[in-house]
Amino acid sequence: MTGSGPTAWHVLRGSVRGLNKKFNQDSLYTASVADGAALVLSVADGHGSAAHFRSNMGSRWAVREFADCVTPFARTVVDRQEDPTTWLALFAAARALAGPICHRWRERALLYEAGHPANGAAAGERNPTRADLIPYGTTLLGLVVTQQLLFCWQVGDGDITTSADAGAPPRRPLATAEEEYGDDTDSLCEPEPWVKMRVHCQPMAPLGPRPLLIANTDGLSKSFEDERGYLKFATDVHSALERQGIDKVRLLLEGWLTRAAGKSGDDTTLVGVYAGE
Amino acid sequence: MNGQLPKGHVLTTPGGAKLRVEDTFGSGAQGEVYRVSTDRGDRAVKWYHANMATPGQREIIETLVGRRLNDTRFLWPQALVTDPADRAGAFGYLMAVRPRDFHDLPALFRREVKGINSRKLTIVALNTAEAFLALHAQGRAYRDINYGNLFFNPANGDILICDNDNAVEENKDTGIWGTSEFMAPELMRQDPNARPTVQTDLHALAVLLFMLLMNHHPLAGKAELDIRCFDDAAMKRLYGTKPVFLFDPGDASNRPVPGEQDTVIANWRVCPPVLRNLFTQAFTIGLARPEQRVRETVWRDTFSQVYDSIVECGHCGRTNYIDPGANPPPVTCWKCNRTVDLPPRLEIVRDERLRRVSRSIRLTQDAKVYEHHLRRTVSQHDYSRVVGEVEAHPTEKGRFGLRNATSKPWRVHNEATRSLQDVPPGKRANLRPGLLIEFGDGVEALYREK
Numbered sequence: 009m010t011g012s013g014p015t016a017w018h019v020l021r022g023s024v025r026g027l028n029k030k031f032n033q034d035s036l037y038t039a040s041v042a043d044g045a046a047l048v049l050s051v052a053d054g055h056g057s058a059a060h061f062r063s064n065m066g067s068r069w070a071v072r073e074f075a076d077c078v079t080p081f082a083r084t085v086v087d088r089q090e091d092p093t094t095w096l097a098l099f100a101a102a103r104a105l106a107g108p109i110c111h112r113w114r115e116r117a118l119l120y121e122a123g124h125p126a127n128g129a130a131a132g133e134r135n136p137t138r139a140d141l142i143p144y145g146t147t148l149l150g151l152v153v154t155q156q157l158l159f160c161w162q163v164g165d166g167d168i169t170t171s172a173d174a175g176a177p178p179r180r181p182l183a184t185a186e187e188e189y190g191d192d193t194d195s196l197c198e199p200e201p202w203v204k205m206r207v208h209c210q211p212m213a214p215l216g217p218r219p220l221l222i223a224n225t226d227g228l229s230k231s232f233e234d235e236r237g238y239l240k241f242a243t244d245v246h247s248a249l250e251r252q253g254i255d256k257v258r259l260l261l262e263g264w265l266t267r268a269a270g271k272s273g274d275d276t277t278l279v280g281v282y283a284g285e
Numbered sequence: 286m287n288g289q290l291p292k293g294h295v296l297t298t299p300g301g302a303k304l305r306v307e308d309t310f311g312s313g314a315q316g317e318v319y320r321v322s323t324d325r326g327d328r329a330v331k332w333y334h335a336n337m338a339t340p341g342q343r344e345i346i347e348t349l350v351g352r353r354l355n356d357t358r359f360l361w362p363q364a365l366v367t368d369p370a371d372r373a374g375a376f377g378y379l380m381a382v383r384p385r386d387f388h389d390l391p392a393l394f395r396r397e398v399k400g401i402n403s404r405k406l407t408i409v410a411l412n413t414a415e416a417f418l419a420l421h422a423q424g425r426a427y428r429d430i431n432y433g434n435l436f437f438n439p440a441n442g443d444i445l446i447c448d449n450d451n452a453v454e455e456n457k458d459t460g461i462w463g464t465s466e467f468m469a470p471e472l473m474r475q476d477p478n479a480r481p482t483v484q485t486d487l488h489a490l491a492v493l494l495f496m497l498l499m500n501h502h503p504l505a506g507k508a509e510l511d512i513r514c515f516d517d518a519a520m521k522r523l524y525g526t527k528p529v530f531l532f533d534p535g536d537a538s539n540r541p542v543p544g545e546q547d548t549v550i551a552n553w554r555v556c557p558p559v560l561r562n563l564f565t566q567a568f569t570i571g572l573a574r575p576e577q578r579v580r581e582t583v584w585r586d587t588f589s590q591v592y593d594s595i596v597e598c599g600h601c602g603r604t605n606y607i608d609p610g611a612n613p614p615p616v617t618c619w620k621c622n623r624t625v626d627l628p629p630r631l632e633i634v635r636d637e638r639l640r641r642v643s644r645s646i647r648l649t650q651d652a653k654v655y656e657h658h659l660r661r662t663v664s665q666h667d668y669s670r671v672v673g674e675v676e677a678h679p680t681e682k683g684r685f686g687l688r689n690a691t692s693k694p695w696r697v698h699n700e701a702t703r704s705l706q707d708v709p710p711g712k713r714a715n716l717r718p719g720l721l722i723e724f725g726d727g728v729e730a731l732y733r734e735k
Contacts, residue, residue, distance in 0.1 A: 080516050092336035093460060099314040100431075100464040101520065107505065108515040114545065181312065184397075194395075200548055203394035203500065210312045211334050214289045 017047060017153070018254040020280035024265040026227060027273045029056070033064040034225050034277035035146075037071035039079075046082035049279040050074045050150035053166060053225035055195065056275070059142055062126060066117060066144030070196055073112040074150045074161070081105060081159075082152045089156040099209040102152075102159045106205040109148070109161065113196050117144045145197035149223040153212075153281055158221065160208040163201055164193040165226040167238065168208070171246045172216045178242040181208040193226075220246045220282045227276030231268035249282050289317055289332060289375075290368075296321065296330060298364040298379060304330060313433075315448075316377065330366050331450070332377035341460065346378050348453055354423065356665075358416040360447045378450065383436055387445050390432035394500050401439040403604045404651065407592045408442025410494050411666055414584035416446055417490055419664065421483045421581060426455035428481040430489035431464040432496055442668065455482045465520050466502055467492045470572050473525025487578040491567035494584060498556065501549035503568045506531040506539040510546075530568035532561070555619045557594065557606040559587055589657065589666060593646040599626045610645050612735060627735060629685070631675075631716070633658050635728040645733070648685045648716065650677050659728045672724065676713060686713040687722070687730075696723040 025032040033054030040047055052070035054063025081101065088094040118141070126143040147164030160168045162182045171178040184206070194204040212219065222242060229238040241264075248257050261278070269276040290296075296304040304321040311318055316333040333342065349362045362378040388398045413435060420427060428451045436445045451459045462472055462481055469488035471479040479485075495503040502509075504524060512519045529539035532553060541549045553561070563579050571578040590609035597604055601621040607613045611632075616625045630645040631654070646652050654673035657663040671690045678684035689695050694707040700719035708714045714722055722730040 077515065080514050084516065092334075095336070096314050096429075096461070097465065100466065101517070104466055104520065105515055107509060108512065111510050111545070179309075200546065203391075203548075206391075209314055211336065213335060214312065214317065 016284055017044075018249075018282045018284055019047065019049070020222075020254075020258065020261060020278065020282065022261045022265045023277035024227075024262065024269040024275070026269045026275040029273075029275060031064065032275045032277075033067055034227070034275040035064075035067040035071045036277050036279050037075050038279055039075055041079055041082040042086040045086040045154060047153045047281055048075050048078055048082055048151070049153070049221075049223060049281060050148065051166065051223050051225055051277045051279050052149070053147040053164065053193075053227070053275065053277070055145040055147075055193070060145040060197075062143040063145050065120065066113075066141075066146035066196065069116040069144075070113050070146045070148040071150075073116055074109055074148060077105060077109045077112050078150065078152050078159075078161075082154070085152065085154050085157055085159070089154050095157065095211070098157065099159075102161075102209050103207045106161065106202040106207060109150075110163070110196060110200075110202040110205065113148070114141065117141050117197075120144075141197040143197075145195040147193055147225070148196055149225075151221060151223055151279075151281075153221060156212055158208075158210050158212055158215070160223075161205055162207075163205045164195055167222070167224050167226070167229050169222045169224075169239070169242045170215055171220040171222075171242050172214070173218060173246070178220075178239050178246075180239075181210070182206040218250070218283050220249060220280060222278060222280040224278040225274070225276060227272045227274035228265070228268045228278060230274060231271035231276070245280070246282075249284065254282060254284060289334075290319060294368070294370075296366050296368055296377070298366055300364065302364070302379075304328065304366060304379065306330075315450075320382065321379075327382055328363075329360075329380050329382045330377045331380065331448075332366070333375065335373070335375065338375050340374075342450070343374075343376055345453055345457075345459055346376070346450060349450065350378070354420060354425075354449075354452075356416060356419045358412060358444050358446055359420070359449050359452075360445055361449055380447075383445055383447065384438075386440065387436035387438050387443075389436050390496065393437075393497075398439050403595050403606065404592060405439055405442045406498065407588055407595065408666075408668060409437045409444055410497055411585055411588035411592065412437075412442060412444040413446075413494065413497070414490065414581045414588060415665060416444065417486065418581035418585060420452060421486065424454050424483075425452050426481055426483050426486050427452050427489075428459060428461045428486070429463045429467075430486055430493055431467045432493060433464075435493065435497075463489060465524060466505075468524060469575065470525045470528050471575070473521055484575040484578060487575070487580065488567070488571065490581065490584070491564070491571065491579055495564055495568075498560070499549045499552045501531075501541070501546065501552075503530055503564065504528045504539070506541045506546065508539040510542055528568075528572050530565065530572075532565065533569055534565065535569070551619070555606060557591055557608045558614065559608050560591060560606075563587060585666075590644055593644070593652070596625060596628055596647050596649050598623070607647070611733065628683070629716070629735070630733050631687070632731045632733050633728065634731065635659065635661065635726075637661050646675075648675050650675070653690075654687065654724075654730070659724055659726070685716045687716055688713045693725065695725075697721070698723070 019038050033056045036051045038049045050071040052067035054067035149162045149166045152159040169178050169180050232238045265276045290306045294306045307320045315337045319330045321330050360380045364379040366377045366379050434448045451461045467489040469485040529536050531541050567579045594607050594609040598618040600623045603620040605625050607616045618625050628648045630647050632643050634643045652675040653671050656670040657666050674688045676686045689708050689710050694709045697714050698721040716732045720732040
């Protein structure tokens with residue numbers, strides 16, 4: 009990325025299987041767009057219970073379909089971000105993407121379901137518009153980051169967190185007043201999931217020159233006793249990045265996630281971007 | 286602080302008031318909203334992002350502060366706010382704090398709002414139309430009506446309209462053209478001479494009302510789902526060059542898709558014909574001909590009548606919309622699929638421009654006669670100003686009384702017995718065929734079986 013903002017962006021990514029889980033049903037995806045002028049990051053948490061026995065597929069499709077859907081948008085943002093009079097329209101366009109993101113995931117799941125019905129129905133007995141997508145249930149959290157602007161989308165539990173600097177309390181801009189609890193969560197497999205999709209857009213400037221942005225599945229936040237513990241983790245990661253540098257933190261990240269997955273028992277996945285030297 | 290202004294920072298108004306930053310309510314597209322403490326209690330400050338804090342925006346805020354709108358449904362800018370420690374010219378504006386019991390539309394769509402029902406939702410719609418009527422009556426255009434600006438209280442249907450920082454006279458250029466999904470087609474297409482006006486507000490208002498009641502965008506059906514790359518060109522086509530209403534009677538190309546857009550299909554089915562007709566007008570002929578868009582007064586009066594025609598199914602108890610007035614088309618209950626029995630109605634008759642006009646109130650347990658029923662014009666419907674309360678007979682199903690909630694007696698004529706009697710305040714008139722109640726000033730109520 010170029011311009012007056014952060015001089016370099018460093019991506020963090022890691023995913024760890026939960027304790028006693030047969031396989032990891034979380035997915036993550038990171039990509040740079042427009043020669044690195046924008047970053048697309050996403051994580052998804054396949055629900056993993058018996059009813060959602062194909063949720064590893066659902067989460068994988070979620071991060072990929074999200075990326076495919078927002079990549080053209082990210083290019084548009086790069087083209088227009090230097091003109092602040094376009095920002096409100098970009099924010100509106102980001103909100104309007106909720107429907108297409110969910111629709112693409114649904115189409116992807118329906119396509120697979122048509123050939124491999126989860127309930128074993130024969131071809132003549134299938135109703136493609138009423139197909140049961142519960143086996144593929146997953147959350148989705150995604151970011152588009154450019155030098156000037158930040159866009160976040162979220163369906164279901166998990167956290168998107170912004171930290172302006174290591175000395176300030178981080179924020180979770182899409183946190184709900186009533187946090188989801190237990191295993192109940194909004195999901196892409198529900199009817200009309202876009203109404204449940206929360207969207208946040210903001211300029212990057214208030215986040216200062218060296219922000220840290222994180223998206224993680226709830227395996228991480230559930231490993232802490234409360235929200236304060238989770239936010240302290242975000243602050244500690246930010247401090248470690250500033251004191252020890254990105255390479256060291258990348259080495260440490262898997263250990264942190266492994267410890268979290270051990271405590272929560274859940275698959276634990278994190279993607280992040282740090283603006284450093 | 287993870288934002289522009291640190292906790293404890295002091296801002297000022299031109300009047301010298303000191304505002305201490307306490308914490309943030311949130312951040313958005315144009316700026317951040319902070320809770321500030323003042324001598325008069327907590328207030329909110331919207332503080333513009335540096336790129337949004339333009340001289341033009343500052344002039345607009347100063348204009349708005351100088352010309353307030355006397356309507357409590359708007360969280361109007363109360364004062365320009367500046368930072369004495371800042372030399373870059375940053376600014377914001379002071380406003381009241383939005384109470385916590387007000388929710389936004391996305392929360393409604395996510396089914397997170399407890400206690401909302403058909404009646405309250407209808408009052409929200411009515412209030413919304415009436416509030417924009419008050420704004421437009423002053424020659425001002427809002428310019429960016431969208432679901433992020435409307436907040437409502439599910440307990441009583443009260444609303445608050447936020448982000449009023451572009452609501453100046455329609456002949457002024459604020460640089461704001463609106464939010465794509467709500468922009469009138471001529472604005473989306475960027476037609477020559479097209480600019481945000483009251484007429485373009487009327488399109489956005491119709492979209493907002495449709496989304497409020499149907500929980501879906503009126504132009505986002507099959508055509509939206511067919512889009513692979515949802516970019517500018519696609520949005521322009523969907524909302525500007527080829528907009529097609531989901532339920533356009535002459536064009537079925539953009540119907541909602543079963544299995545993926547079921548909510549709007551179900552909600553349209555239970556929508557009363559009088560509202561369906563208005564939505565159809567707004568999103569068919571109204572798309573191409575701005576002068577044919579549905580006026581705020583029409584929306585307001587229709588929602589007011591629809592409110593009085595909400596009835597409970599006698600079989601399952603669920604509320605259903607029926608068409609206002611006498612002899613509405615039969616309605617099948619959305620829940621139990623049985624025909625909804627029509628309760629009797631009270632026909633209110635009054636003078637209006639040298640003629641007698643009437644409207645109906647279906648007699649249900651929750652029905653009331655309100656002050657706005659008796660008056661020719663009201664600037665604001667107030668559902669706390671009750672004139673008469675309907676009471677169901679304790680033992681005889683289908684029989685009702687009307688309790689006088691005013692401080693003056695009513696005169697009641699009974700054609701069957703040819704009797705005349707007064708109903709003092711607090712007492713009840715038993716509603717029977719042939720009964721006529723005089724409320725005064727030429728306003729009467731007649732009991733009708735159908």
